[in-house]
Every structure is written in C-alpha cells, then in structure tokens.
Amino acid sequence: MRPLDIVVLMKIIALNDEPWQYRDLSSTLFISVSEISASLNRSMVAGLVDKEKKKVRRNALMEFIQYGLHYVFPQVPGPIVNGMKTAHSHPFYKQHFSSDLPYVWPAVDGNARGQSVEPLHKGVVKASLQDDILYKLLASIDILRVGKVREKNLAIEELKKHLL
Incomplete structure (x- = not known):
C-alpha cells in the first residue's frame, strides 16, 4: 500500500x-x-x-x-506554514474541538496558518477544494494520523457513517 x-x-x-x-x-x-x-x-x-x-x-x-x-502512514506535525486546514482544524471538526494552532496541508495559496501535516498525496489540496465530502474524509484520516483519543473516536464515527 x-x-x-x-x-x-x-x-x-x-x-x-x-x-x-x-x-x-x-x-x-x-x-x-x-x-x-x-x-x-x-x-x-x-x-x-x-x-x-x-x-x-x-x-x-x-x-x-x-x-x-x-x-x-504515521505523521508528526511539522513547522508552521500556510495551507488548507485539516485534521481537527477542518470546519466540521472545529465545532467539536478547540485548539490554539490549526493543522494544515501545506499550500502556497492556503488561507490558514498552522502546523504542517504532510498530505497523503500532493494533489489532495486541489482535489479537496473541488469535493467537500472527500475533504472531510481525508481530514478524518489525518485525525487518525495525528489526533488525540477523543478526536480519533469522533473521526472513526464519521468515517463509519460514510463507509458502512
């Protein structure tokens, strides 16, 4: 894989x-x-x-x-960059969790500043801009890569709604 x-x-x-x-x-x-x-x-x-x-x-x-x-596919958040919000910083998850510093996929024209999370593929940012469901699914995946237990539990619930 x-x-x-x-x-x-x-x-x-x-x-x-x-x-x-x-x-x-x-x-x-x-x-x-x-x-x-x-x-x-x-x-x-x-x-x-x-x-x-x-x-x-x-x-x-x-x-x-x-x-x-x-x-x-483990991930350790990296330096502060401009990008697109992901993981618990995604708009859906933002209403459930608070954080001082968002996680972002690095993107030169990104509208957020936060700790970088390397996307699973370089086309993820462009693809997510065109498909809100894909964006939420990939942000959920990123929670499993970098999140805490409570965040992971909600991400798994949301993924199950789409997968099962």
Whole structure:
C-alpha cells in the first residue's frame, strides 16, 4: 500500500456509488491514470476492492483505517506554514474541538496558518477544494494520523457513517 491508495479509495467512497472511470478519478485527484490503475491493483491485492476493482470492500477498508492506518502512514506535525486546514482544524471538526494552532496541508495559496501535516498525496489540496465530502474524509484520516483519543473516536464515527 502507498498513501495515495487511501486517497483513491476515499474518492470512490465520496462518489457514493456513482459510476466512475479511471480517467474520472485521475482528473479529480490530480493523479495519472497509470497511478490510479496501479493503486487499484494494490488495493485489490490487499483485499480492499473487489476483483473488478470497481467496488470498495467497505468493512475491510474501515478495519484497515481504524486499526492499521496510523502504523502504516504515521505523521508528526511539522513547522508552521500556510495551507488548507485539516485534521481537527477542518470546519466540521472545529465545532467539536478547540485548539490554539490549526493543522494544515501545506499550500502556497492556503488561507490558514498552522502546523504542517504532510498530505497523503500532493494533489489532495486541489482535489479537496473541488469535493467537500472527500475533504472531510481525508481530514478524518489525518485525525487518525495525528489526533488525540477523543478526536480519533469522533473521526472513526464519521468515517463509519460514510463507509458502512
């Protein structure tokens, strides 16, 4: 598995059973078609999508996200940068948690200043600007990578609403 595999799977979840093609994922995630294909191949081998690579095995993905993601894709917040809010600083989570310093995905034209969290793929900021559901899902994933127990519990609840 590679970090971008999670981004691809979250985009498919965000599409909410709408039909899609590799080129649709490629253009909305800013990932090449060949990378999308390789990603879905890895996800099939890992048991996270079916053999046709069209349906996400939601229970398996939720299990991986809940119990394995923070071990496979750990993150330590970095220096203060401009960027797009993520993790518990996402607008949805902001109403549940207070913090002095937000977490952000680094972006030159970002509208927030905070501690940097390396996104799972370089196209995450652009893709999240175009898709609010994907943005919330990826911010939830980041909570599992950098958050505290209470934050993680809410993120898992929210992810389950979309995945299960």
